[in-house]
Amino acid sequence: MDNDVGDPVIVTGFHASRTHKLTPGQKDANRVLAVGRAPVEHGFAHLKNWRPLTKLRTDPARATRLLRALLVLTNLEVNR
Known part of the structure; x- marks a missing residue:
């Protein structure tokens, strides 16, 4: 590949x-x-x-950081 x-x-x-x-x-x-x-x-x-993302009105860069943080927390919870 x-x-x-x-x-x-x-x-x-x-x-x-x-x-x-x-x-x-x-x-x-x-x-x-x-x-x-x-x-x-x-x-x-x-x-x-995800409720925090339904009415997200912010800069796309800030939204990306928020999304990454939510994914980390979700992965921690799933792997627990």
Whole structure:
């Protein structure tokens, strides 16, 4: 895998249609992608439900620091 920051790559899944069924390898690739995507999607869902962020009216840099602090506290609580 090439980790070139100047040439980013977007990984997407395979799509089936009525006339084009997915091969077992494509199904496996979609499954691996879904496993990696699920924690990120759950994280965004939790962020949307955090009460301090619902009416946040501040500088984006300050919001980023607040978000990082909330994530640290959440991870501490989850790992406890």
